[in-house]
Amino acid sequence: xxxxxxxxxxxxxxxxxxxxxxxxxxxxxxxxxxxxxxxxxxxxxxxxxxxxxxxxxxxxxxxxxxxxxxxxxxxxxxxxxxxxxxxxxxxxxxxxxxxxxxxxxxxxxxxxxxxxxxxxxxxxxxxxxxxxxxxxxxxxxxxxxxxxxxxxxxxxxxxxxxxxxxxxxxxxxxxxxxxxxxxxxxxxxxxxxxx
Amino acid sequence: xxxxxxxxxxxxxxxxxxxxxxxxxxxxxxxxxxxxxxxxxxxxxxxxxxxxxxxxxxxxxxxxxxxxxxxxxxxxxxxxxxxxxxxxxxx
Numbered sequence: 001x002x003x004x005x006x007x008x009x010x011x012x013x014x015x016x017x018x019x020x021x022x023x024x025x026x027x028x029x030x031x032x033x034x035x036x037x038x039x040x041x042x043x044x045x046x047x048x049x050x051x052x053x054x055x056x057x058x059x060x061x062x063x064x065x066x067x068x069x070x071x072x073x074x075x076x077x078x079x080x081x082x083x084x085x086x087x088x089x090x091x092x093x094x095x096x097x098x099x100x101x102x103x104x105x106x107x108x109x110x111x112x113x114x115x116x117x118x119x120x121x122x123x124x125x126x127x128x129x130x131x132x133x134x135x136x137x138x139x140x141x142x143x144x145x146x147x148x149x150x151x152x153x154x155x156x157x158x159x160x161x162x163x164x165x166x167x168x169x170x171x172x173x174x175x176x177x178x179x180x181x182x183x184x185x186x187x188x189x190x191x192x193x194x195x
Numbered sequence: 196x197x198x199x200x201x202x203x204x205x206x207x208x209x210x211x212x213x214x215x216x217x218x219x220x221x222x223x224x225x226x227x228x229x230x231x232x233x234x235x236x237x238x239x240x241x242x243x244x245x246x247x248x249x250x251x252x253x254x255x256x257x258x259x260x261x262x263x264x265x266x267x268x269x270x271x272x273x274x275x276x277x278x279x280x281x282x283x284x285x286x
Contacts, residue, residue, distance in 0.1 A: 108198025
Protein backbone atom coordinates (compact mmCIF):
# COMPACT_ATOMS: atom_id res chain seq x y z
CA UNK A 1 0.00 0.00 0.00
CA UNK A 2 2.56 2.54 1.04
CA UNK A 3 4.86 2.08 -1.88
CA UNK A 4 7.44 4.77 -1.41
CA UNK A 5 8.06 6.76 -4.53
CA UNK A 6 11.45 6.15 -6.02
CA UNK A 7 12.35 9.78 -6.20
CA UNK A 8 14.92 9.43 -8.91
CA UNK A 9 13.59 12.58 -10.55
CA UNK A 10 13.56 14.36 -7.22
CA UNK A 11 9.81 14.46 -6.81
CA UNK A 12 7.91 13.03 -3.91
CA UNK A 13 4.19 12.52 -4.68
CA UNK A 14 3.60 10.89 -1.28
CA UNK A 15 4.03 14.21 0.40
CA UNK A 16 2.43 16.53 -2.16
CA UNK A 17 -0.85 16.87 -0.28
CA UNK A 18 0.92 17.56 2.98
CA UNK A 19 3.39 20.02 1.48
CA UNK A 20 1.41 21.85 -1.17
CA UNK A 21 -2.23 20.90 -0.51
CA UNK A 22 -3.16 24.14 1.23
CA UNK A 23 -1.31 26.42 -1.19
CA UNK A 24 -2.77 24.77 -4.26
CA UNK A 25 -6.25 24.71 -2.74
CA UNK A 26 -6.03 28.40 -1.82
CA UNK A 27 -4.94 29.21 -5.34
CA UNK A 28 -7.80 27.23 -6.87
CA UNK A 29 -10.28 28.85 -4.47
CA UNK A 30 -9.19 32.31 -5.60
CA UNK A 31 -10.45 31.48 -9.08
CA UNK A 32 -13.22 28.96 -8.52
CA UNK A 33 -14.66 30.24 -5.22
CA UNK A 34 -16.32 26.90 -4.51
CA UNK A 35 -14.73 24.32 -2.26
CA UNK A 36 -15.86 21.25 -4.17
CA UNK A 37 -14.58 22.58 -7.48
CA UNK A 38 -11.31 23.74 -5.97
CA UNK A 39 -10.75 20.31 -4.36
CA UNK A 40 -11.44 18.59 -7.68
CA UNK A 41 -9.02 20.91 -9.46
CA UNK A 42 -6.27 20.14 -6.92
CA UNK A 43 -6.91 16.41 -7.29
CA UNK A 44 -6.85 16.56 -11.09
CA UNK A 45 -3.69 18.62 -10.91
CA UNK A 46 -1.81 16.16 -8.71
CA UNK A 47 -2.97 13.13 -10.70
CA UNK A 48 -1.90 14.81 -13.94
CA UNK A 49 1.42 15.72 -12.35
CA UNK A 50 1.98 12.10 -11.35
CA UNK A 51 1.19 10.98 -14.89
CA UNK A 52 3.60 13.46 -16.40
CA UNK A 53 6.27 13.38 -13.72
CA UNK A 54 8.77 12.10 -16.28
CA UNK A 55 8.53 15.50 -17.93
CA UNK A 56 9.44 17.33 -14.77
CA UNK A 57 12.96 18.49 -15.52
CA UNK A 58 13.59 19.98 -12.10
CA UNK A 59 14.24 23.36 -13.66
CA UNK A 60 11.52 25.08 -11.66
CA UNK A 61 10.65 24.28 -8.07
CA UNK A 62 8.21 21.43 -7.54
CA UNK A 63 5.61 23.92 -6.34
CA UNK A 64 5.94 26.19 -9.38
CA UNK A 65 5.63 23.15 -11.62
CA UNK A 66 2.46 21.99 -9.80
CA UNK A 67 0.99 25.50 -9.89
CA UNK A 68 1.48 25.58 -13.66
CA UNK A 69 -0.49 22.35 -14.01
CA UNK A 70 -3.14 23.64 -11.62
CA UNK A 71 -3.71 26.71 -13.81
CA UNK A 72 -4.73 24.46 -16.70
CA UNK A 73 -7.05 22.47 -14.46
CA UNK A 74 -8.67 25.69 -13.24
CA UNK A 75 -9.22 26.83 -16.83
CA UNK A 76 -10.76 23.41 -17.64
CA UNK A 77 -13.04 23.71 -14.65
CA UNK A 78 -14.28 27.20 -15.54
CA UNK A 79 -14.85 26.08 -19.13
CA UNK A 80 -16.82 23.03 -18.03
CA UNK A 81 -19.00 25.20 -15.82
CA UNK A 82 -19.68 27.71 -18.54
CA UNK A 83 -20.67 24.97 -20.96
CA UNK A 84 -23.20 23.73 -18.42
CA UNK A 85 -24.48 27.17 -17.53
CA UNK A 86 -23.97 29.48 -20.53
CA UNK A 87 -23.58 33.18 -19.86
CA UNK A 88 -26.58 35.39 -20.19
CA UNK A 89 -24.82 38.26 -21.93
CA UNK A 90 -27.50 40.98 -21.75
CA UNK A 91 -28.10 40.21 -18.09
CA UNK A 92 -24.41 40.45 -17.24
CA UNK A 93 -23.94 43.66 -19.15
CA UNK A 94 -26.70 45.41 -17.24
CA UNK A 95 -26.19 43.56 -13.99
CA UNK A 96 -25.48 45.97 -11.14
CA UNK A 97 -22.54 47.63 -12.85
CA UNK A 98 -22.26 51.38 -13.11
CA UNK A 99 -23.54 52.41 -16.52
CA UNK A 100 -21.53 54.60 -18.86
CA UNK A 101 -23.92 57.46 -18.08
CA UNK A 102 -22.49 57.57 -14.56
CA UNK A 103 -18.92 57.88 -15.84
CA UNK A 104 -19.20 60.00 -18.96
CA UNK A 105 -21.26 63.03 -19.94
CA UNK A 106 -23.32 63.06 -23.13
CA UNK A 107 -20.29 64.09 -25.19
CA UNK A 108 -18.31 61.11 -23.88
CA UNK A 109 -16.00 63.02 -21.54
CA UNK A 110 -15.20 61.93 -18.00
CA UNK A 111 -17.56 63.40 -15.42
CA UNK A 112 -15.27 63.21 -12.45
CA UNK A 113 -11.56 63.62 -11.97
CA UNK A 114 -9.52 60.43 -11.96
CA UNK A 115 -7.35 59.87 -8.91
CA UNK A 116 -3.94 58.51 -9.78
CA UNK A 117 -3.31 55.11 -8.23
CA UNK A 118 0.12 55.11 -6.60
CA UNK A 119 2.50 52.34 -7.52
CA UNK A 120 2.79 50.04 -4.51
CA UNK A 121 6.51 50.35 -3.93
CA UNK A 122 7.31 48.43 -0.76
CA UNK A 123 6.55 44.76 -0.19
CA UNK A 124 4.03 45.75 2.43
CA UNK A 125 2.29 48.17 0.05
CA UNK A 126 2.14 45.44 -2.55
CA UNK A 127 0.49 43.10 -0.12
CA UNK A 128 -2.09 45.74 0.75
CA UNK A 129 -2.71 46.49 -2.91
CA UNK A 130 -3.23 42.81 -3.64
CA UNK A 131 -5.63 42.52 -0.74
CA UNK A 132 -7.64 45.44 -2.10
CA UNK A 133 -7.54 43.86 -5.57
CA UNK A 134 -8.80 40.55 -4.22
CA UNK A 135 -11.56 42.31 -2.30
CA UNK A 136 -12.67 44.18 -5.41
CA UNK A 137 -12.71 41.04 -7.55
CA UNK A 138 -14.76 39.25 -4.92
CA UNK A 139 -17.24 42.13 -4.97
CA UNK A 140 -17.72 41.92 -8.77
CA UNK A 141 -20.72 40.06 -10.19
CA UNK A 142 -19.43 36.43 -10.01
CA UNK A 143 -19.75 35.61 -13.70
CA UNK A 144 -17.91 38.74 -14.70
CA UNK A 145 -15.18 38.09 -12.16
CA UNK A 146 -14.78 34.57 -13.50
CA UNK A 147 -14.49 35.83 -17.05
CA UNK A 148 -11.88 38.36 -16.01
CA UNK A 149 -9.85 35.71 -14.16
CA UNK A 150 -10.17 33.23 -17.02
CA UNK A 151 -8.93 35.84 -19.47
CA UNK A 152 -5.85 36.45 -17.34
CA UNK A 153 -5.15 32.76 -16.74
CA UNK A 154 -5.69 31.71 -20.33
CA UNK A 155 -3.66 34.59 -21.77
CA UNK A 156 -4.33 35.71 -25.31
CA UNK A 157 -6.35 32.63 -26.09
CA UNK A 158 -9.60 34.61 -26.22
CA UNK A 159 -10.94 32.70 -29.21
CA UNK A 160 -11.38 29.56 -27.12
CA UNK A 161 -13.02 31.52 -24.34
CA UNK A 162 -15.58 32.84 -26.83
CA UNK A 163 -16.23 29.35 -28.16
CA UNK A 164 -16.71 27.84 -24.72
CA UNK A 165 -18.91 30.65 -23.49
CA UNK A 166 -20.77 30.84 -26.81
CA UNK A 167 -20.33 34.57 -27.07
CA UNK A 168 -18.94 36.82 -29.80
CA UNK A 169 -15.55 38.52 -29.52
CA UNK A 170 -17.30 41.88 -29.35
CA UNK A 171 -19.34 40.70 -26.38
CA UNK A 172 -16.23 39.37 -24.69
CA UNK A 173 -14.37 42.65 -25.15
CA UNK A 174 -17.35 44.59 -23.81
CA UNK A 175 -17.61 42.37 -20.75
CA UNK A 176 -13.88 42.58 -20.08
CA UNK A 177 -14.12 46.36 -20.46
CA UNK A 178 -16.93 46.43 -17.93
CA UNK A 179 -15.04 44.25 -15.51
CA UNK A 180 -11.89 46.40 -15.77
CA UNK A 181 -13.84 49.63 -15.31
CA UNK A 182 -15.53 48.08 -12.29
CA UNK A 183 -12.22 46.97 -10.83
CA UNK A 184 -10.60 50.35 -11.44
CA UNK A 185 -13.38 52.25 -9.71
CA UNK A 186 -13.35 49.89 -6.77
CA UNK A 187 -9.57 50.20 -6.41
CA UNK A 188 -9.62 53.97 -6.69
CA UNK A 189 -11.83 53.89 -3.60
CA UNK A 190 -10.15 51.05 -1.71
CA UNK A 191 -6.53 51.77 -2.51
CA UNK A 192 -6.11 55.52 -2.81
CA UNK A 193 -8.63 55.91 0.00
CA UNK A 194 -6.62 53.85 2.42
CA UNK A 195 -3.51 56.00 2.37
CA UNK B 196 -11.65 63.07 -32.58
CA UNK B 197 -12.22 60.18 -30.19
CA UNK B 198 -14.07 60.84 -26.95
CA UNK B 199 -12.76 59.75 -23.53
CA UNK B 200 -15.37 57.02 -23.49
CA UNK B 201 -14.18 55.62 -26.82
CA UNK B 202 -10.57 55.87 -25.72
CA UNK B 203 -11.30 53.99 -22.50
CA UNK B 204 -12.91 51.19 -24.53
CA UNK B 205 -10.03 51.01 -26.99
CA UNK B 206 -7.46 51.01 -24.18
CA UNK B 207 -9.22 48.02 -22.63
CA UNK B 208 -9.52 46.25 -26.00
CA UNK B 209 -5.86 46.80 -26.74
CA UNK B 210 -5.19 44.17 -24.06
CA UNK B 211 -7.34 41.63 -25.93
CA UNK B 212 -6.76 42.40 -29.60
CA UNK B 213 -4.41 44.34 -31.86
CA UNK B 214 -5.79 47.82 -32.52
CA UNK B 215 -5.80 49.06 -36.10
CA UNK B 216 -3.30 51.71 -37.16
CA UNK B 217 -6.07 54.34 -37.20
CA UNK B 218 -7.21 53.37 -33.71
CA UNK B 219 -3.67 53.57 -32.37
CA UNK B 220 -3.13 57.00 -33.86
CA UNK B 221 -6.50 58.21 -32.53
CA UNK B 222 -5.77 56.95 -29.02
CA UNK B 223 -2.23 58.35 -29.09
CA UNK B 224 -3.40 61.79 -30.13
CA UNK B 225 -6.15 61.83 -27.52
CA UNK B 226 -3.74 60.79 -24.75
CA UNK B 227 -1.38 63.56 -25.79
CA UNK B 228 -3.94 66.21 -24.99
CA UNK B 229 -6.10 64.57 -22.25
CA UNK B 230 -4.59 64.20 -18.78
CA UNK B 231 -7.64 62.38 -17.37
CA UNK B 232 -7.22 59.63 -19.93
CA UNK B 233 -3.50 59.48 -19.24
CA UNK B 234 -4.30 58.85 -15.57
CA UNK B 235 -6.86 56.29 -16.66
CA UNK B 236 -4.24 54.42 -18.71
CA UNK B 237 -1.79 54.59 -15.81
CA UNK B 238 -4.35 53.07 -13.44
CA UNK B 239 -5.43 50.35 -15.86
CA UNK B 240 -1.83 49.37 -16.57
CA UNK B 241 -1.01 49.28 -12.87
CA UNK B 242 -4.00 47.06 -12.11
CA UNK B 243 -3.17 44.69 -14.96
CA UNK B 244 0.47 44.33 -13.92
CA UNK B 245 -0.30 43.90 -10.24
CA UNK B 246 -2.98 41.34 -10.96
CA UNK B 247 -0.56 39.33 -13.10
CA UNK B 248 2.00 39.35 -10.30
CA UNK B 249 -0.68 38.41 -7.81
CA UNK B 250 -1.64 35.25 -9.68
CA UNK B 251 1.92 34.31 -10.64
CA UNK B 252 2.66 32.61 -7.32
CA UNK B 253 0.26 31.01 -4.84
CA UNK B 254 2.11 32.66 -1.93
CA UNK B 255 0.92 36.03 -3.14
CA UNK B 256 -2.66 35.12 -2.41
CA UNK B 257 -2.58 35.43 1.32
CA UNK B 258 -5.70 33.81 2.70
CA UNK B 259 -4.36 31.70 5.57
CA UNK B 260 -7.88 30.90 6.76
CA UNK B 261 -8.49 28.89 3.58
CA UNK B 262 -7.28 25.34 4.02
CA UNK B 263 -7.81 22.05 2.28
CA UNK B 264 -10.05 20.00 4.58
CA UNK B 265 -8.48 16.93 6.17
CA UNK B 266 -11.07 14.71 4.47
CA UNK B 267 -10.37 16.11 1.01
CA UNK B 268 -6.63 15.90 1.60
CA UNK B 269 -6.89 12.25 2.57
CA UNK B 270 -9.12 11.48 -0.41
CA UNK B 271 -6.61 13.04 -2.81
CA UNK B 272 -3.71 11.24 -1.10
CA UNK B 273 -5.48 7.89 -1.55
CA UNK B 274 -6.12 8.64 -5.22
CA UNK B 275 -2.45 9.40 -5.72
CA UNK B 276 -1.45 6.18 -4.01
CA UNK B 277 -3.85 4.12 -6.12
CA UNK B 278 -2.53 5.75 -9.24
CA UNK B 279 1.05 5.12 -8.19
CA UNK B 280 0.34 1.47 -7.35
CA UNK B 281 -1.30 0.97 -10.73
CA UNK B 282 1.88 2.22 -12.41
CA UNK B 283 4.64 1.29 -9.97
CA UNK B 284 7.43 2.18 -12.37
CA UNK B 285 6.06 5.50 -13.41
CA UNK B 286 7.86 7.79 -11.00
